[in-house]
Amino acid sequence: MDKLIITAALTGAEVTREQQPNLPITPDEIAEAAYEAYQAGASLVHVHARKPDGTPTQDIEVYREIKEKVAAKCNIIFQPSTGGAVWHTAEERIQPALLKPEMASLTAGTCNFGPDVFMNTQEYMESFAKVMMENGVKPEIEIFERGMIDNALRMVKKGLLKTPIHFDFVMGVPGAIMGEPRDLMYLANSIPQGSTWTVAGIGRFELPLAVMAIVMGGHVRVGFEDNIFYTKGVVAESNAQLVARIARIAKECGREVAAPDEARQILGLVK
Amino acid sequence: MDKLIITAALTGAEVTREQQPNLPITPDEIAEAAYEAYQAGASLVHVHARKPDGTPTQDIEVYREIKEKVAAKCNIIFQPSTGGAVWHTAEERIQPALLKPEMASLTAGTCNFGPDVFMNTQEYMESFAKVMMENGVKPEIEIFERGMIDNALRMVKKGLLKTPIHFDFVMGVPGAIMGEPRDLMYLANSIPQGSTWTVAGIGRFELPLAVMAIVMGGHVRVGFEDNIFYTKGVVAESNAQLVARIARIAKECGREVAAPDEARQILGLVK
Amino acid sequence: MDKLIITAALTGAEVTREQQPNLPITPDEIAEAAYEAYQAGASLVHVHARKPDGTPTQDIEVYREIKEKVAAKCNIIFQPSTGGAVWHTAEERIQPALLKPEMASLTAGTCNFGPDVFMNTQEYMESFAKVMMENGVKPEIEIFERGMIDNALRMVKKGLLKTPIHFDFVMGVPGAIMGEPRDLMYLANSIPQGSTWTVAGIGRFELPLAVMAIVMGGHVRVGFEDNIFYTKGVVAESNAQLVARIARIAKECGREVAAPDEARQILGLVK
Amino acid sequence: MDKLIITAALTGAEVTREQQPNLPITPDEIAEAAYEAYQAGASLVHVHARKPDGTPTQDIEVYREIKEKVAAKCNIIFQPSTGGAVWHTAEERIQPALLKPEMASLTAGTCNFGPDVFMNTQEYMESFAKVMMENGVKPEIEIFERGMIDNALRMVKKGLLKTPIHFDFVMGVPGAIMGEPRDLMYLANSIPQGSTWTVAGIGRFELPLAVMAIVMGGHVRVGFEDNIFYTKGVVAESNAQLVARIARIAKECGREVAAPDEARQILGLVK
């Protein structure tokens, strides 16, 4: 079994500082949070940019600043979001991929996201995939429902995605796939052999799905984007605190945690 | 095991007469197709209205005419679509439910539909469910992905849907859940005990999923909306031809086919 | 999807003529039943020998007579049982494999069989596999529980079995694995890619599991060994009647039925 | 989710002190090991008796001595084995149930156990169940294959077992069901609602299956009977060391560990 890649999803587009007082918002805060997560065991950081007032932004310059500040601190893999917030246009969303990061997220279909719709039409997906391919960016394919796996495989057939694919199962969003153990088992059995996968359980699903991934050979994403609590009703002190717990459980389970360069190896990234 | 309810989805919003020369389009054609399907074993008819030129319409008057013409021929359960075509507004889509049919379809979430998006926001769903409840219409909850089941269960909690729910698993649409046997097994195991379910396999998935439903205790939808072929490359002569095959297979499998009043009993409809 | 191999399990070791008046017992009756099954669509015949009084026997001479009489009538694949009756010794059970038939059954583990125990120790299995390999007999690996699949794979590692393996899932025996659709899905997903499989549902499980196999790409075994009824409470007229129903359903499902030489191709038999 | 019941299976019938130098063998050693396991978080102890030379024995007097010595140290639930060693007779195996312990194990079917056969005929099972019912002993139903669940349910129908049943899934024995995550998911989905279950993964399967059980709402058995290693190639210092790791992981996962009286509540035991 490969070493465990822990991704820290530090900020997201939805969480506010009212909900989570320790949310990193500015480039400096995000870089610092990335560094702490790295020290706690994360080898990959999934980043959403915010304006100083906390509003989500896909501004390439903000992403550039974060990217540089993170790189100045450690060699963690930098993965900006191309999901943005539900109200961002496709043009805005793809901006950070132009920075040629090692990875970027790419959501492979449309679904409800609570009262909103997270819009990822075939046209969006294909244009995002094309930009990433041209810029040497490895996509992390975000899967909110089973059909999105097939959407990704269709892009493989069209030459827009390379295999092996790295999937991220985002589970427990109201409006998309549930986050019970059997749901993860189903998704993990629905991807082509040779693929790699991470699970990002939302809210109360984060921890149990992470634990299952550890023993099933998947990888784990935690962080304030997905879950702001450390235990029921208790907000986490930091993203690093959530990362550290996963690292401890992995160690107890006899699964080693990947350093960034080991994660690059597993994901087929050329540094 | 309950008797088998066969639904005929006669027309849909996408198929053209160029693709399927035997497609029923006018109210008279649709009523005649419904009657033939009824004779072949269907107890429920899922209806999309079209304008004379074939364009999909949600015009209540066209649905009224179809409803009356069908009722004049046989006592098959009439279930208009509130899905309409992907470009219809929510206001247009809900029109046929105002006719107080016994049932109407209600799609429980948003997904890609090939290059289009089939938009069913939480707001749409909830408003549709409310109209149906006020008009004594039993919804058939159309499920294109696993998360839509939970969307429906949330509406139950809000008092917008009554249990037991009748689900329709629409499987194999490009952009939504696949149509392999294991996908059907997964969905069938994801609904509350006491629910009823139908499967509508799209294209090449229609027949194998129908056969599985027959032996698993589910129900079956076939028809030109979902599949225009009788065998590979050979367009079907009529919706009734597709219905008749399911009735024959059910008989071979020792499962009796429900007449309309038996289907009403199974679905908890008051006639 | 390969053409469908229908196996007729004509006689078994348990059924009596009191239960099933049309049970073939003598070599002449068995050969005639094999021929009728062949005409109805079977390409493989699974044979248990009986003494004239109906007692099960593993006597090589009786098997030889059956084998010759079957071969005189048609080119159906001849597969004697090495399971015998639960009270036969291993030495008795392996006898028919010495006739160098194209195939023979080989049960890959021990389980309860109602009040009895169907004994297949590791020693039995390995000795049977060795005899079959020496005699050029392809085993059909009979699986009554999931662990038996791994028993077979251990024999592959020891060089006692060749791949691809042909499995027969015997489902619904009291004491062994159940025969619900989800049980078949589980077993079918537990074998190595490239394997072939047949399902033999016992009693009321025969027909639904057969139908699932047809659409899942498996193969089907029916016959008096597994099930004596045509419909609930109505004993079948002949093994051929059960075969013919499967052939009709397969045809309705668009799956062609394999002739014996086509079955040989699928199973990798050299004739 | 209920608190987590950790069972310590201290000794078993197979392990030798050559394999595991810290194996408890004498009543004093077993009582001491039970006490250490209790301190580490175990609320239930599964016991096999041994003669002073290490040979497994089902002698009631040895079990009596162990039972009393354990009770003198702590209030852990005492569960003797009625499995014994593969060569014990049924009469020998049932002896410890006559001591009227709160629980005893009862294996619900026959399977291969490596080169041996673990014999549990219908007659054995039913006689064991009867003795337990007469002596007020709650059976823990040991499941080595899926069909054994149905064997247990048949005993419920015959009035030989009360519901809710407490199952123990023993997974990864060579000859019986495998111990992959999907195998556990399958078994856990195969028992009646309202049942409780524990998993005992054998060897390398112990830890991953334990972890899955923690997040799936099952319970966990560890100990030298199932696994002698702490990490790959490193023998554990004590049963308690294995228990303590499970307790730590449970705590990390936010699942509290049950004290003996809490376990009695969950299992429906009257103390």
Ligand SMILES: [Zn+2]
């Ligand atoms: Zn994100």
Ligand SMILES: [Zn+2]
């Ligand atoms: Zn429709």
Ligand SMILES: [Zn+2]
């Ligand atoms: Zn047989």
Ligand SMILES: [Zn+2]
């Ligand atoms: Zn034991």
